[in-house]
Amino acid sequence: MQALTTRSKVASNKKMTFVEKLYIPAILGGLRITLNHFFKKKVTIQYPEQKREFAPVFRGQHVLKRDENGAERCTACGLCAVACPAEAITMTAAERKPGEESLYREEKYASVYEINMLRCIFCGLCEEACPKEAIFLTDRIVDTEYVRQNLVFGKDKLVEPINNRIDVSVRETKETREFKTHPGYAHNKLYTKPSKA
């Protein structure tokens, strides 16, 4: 019969010598390797009590940022969803009503914003696509879950709490900071009071 693979080895069935039959040298050899590891530096840590330091570019769970006044920055433009290679992001837009100016930064906002964490590949393209500096990936790890549905994160899990802001300044490059503050960009001006010239 023709061999299915060229890498197959013919199993030898040769008889073991007396020393080999005792197994003691082999056992001792194995114990020596185990003992050696007692005196080596540990490669594991006691997670979650101990945590490793992440690289500044680590991409973990997303956050939807609020601006300095606490209003949500996201305006449901859909660019993150169109950039997403895994098609993990869905959203529904809604119009801001009068009196909600402190809640939402722009005229339009995302009434529903969902990221399917099972689909997400944490590539960070949504963060790059965002024109409003609203979505960032943080160094937080997504919690495990038993139910699939709970891993579709809605706005309750994504928008940062107003009293417990999530610092993403390490992820902001000089260009991003300039983008957020430069008066030359139209998005840094708020049209709060329309006046007839």
Next chain:
Amino acid sequence: MPKVTIDGIEIEVPDGTTILNAARMIGGKIVPPAMCYYSKLKTTGGYCRTCLVKVVQGSAKDPRPMPKLMVSCSTTVQDGMVVQNITSPEVMEARRGVVEFLLINHPLDCPICDQAGECKLQDLGYEHGLQKTRYEFPRRTFEKEDIGDKIKLHMTRCILCYRCVKVAEQLTPKRVHGVMNRGDVAEISTYIKNSIDNDFSGNMIDVCPVGALTDKTFRFQSRVWYVKPMDAHRDCKKCSGKVVVWMKDEEILRVTARMDKNNEVEEFICNECRFEKKDPADWVIEKPTHIDRHSVIAQNHYEDEKQLQLGKFTDPKMIPKAEPKLKK
């Protein structure tokens, strides 16, 4: 029949053709962009200056160049005329300046605007514009005005192309809106808050090159690249009934008129078709609308089976016919 050479491509056109229309007959990359000229409406053009071209040879009889850049939408061709559009650095520089001027007062709220993805100013800005504005003064703002329950007016986005005014003038018997005031404070408005409720008033949404006039029934419903455009028709007493329905799953979110290759409306449709017929049962759906593959709307939009199978674009219509040649 005058012969005209545009960017090294020669074409014979009927008498009285404008340079822009001659370029459109050639097609491809050499067509100057036009924000205000609309071939389906009379007396449009000449406001926006984006279609500027350089005439390096006036005609065969008088080969002197025209001293300044010409507006191609209202300059007629003469026999032996030689025109430069994208092959002239001077034209590109001038167009960049025009785009910068158009964007001075434009709010650039594309993430909010429903027109984003099919906006001509967005395309123009992407192609020619600077990333930052050099303008430091506050942008022009207007008091929000309600012009009816079907059409939303965002005056801050308007570039004053006058197309919507011409639609109202030429398509509807009584125009109730127009441009008020002059210069910097000119604005589109309805006369003493008259709401626009004519049968064909909805067409001003389609002719608007920016997001100044948008469909209120589609407002913030979805981004245009998530809806699938499909050619459809129905029996309509008022109009031809030939439209494009924009579908999300089995739902019709928006109805627009069909656009030709110059992004101009083929046949104007009535408001009943546009705003009221949102049930798929009202329409006979023919086929997916042809979308240029460079458009963001072409994302996940498949037009024929061959394309679906091969996963690439084999339509010969998409390959540009003539390439511009640099004159030595």
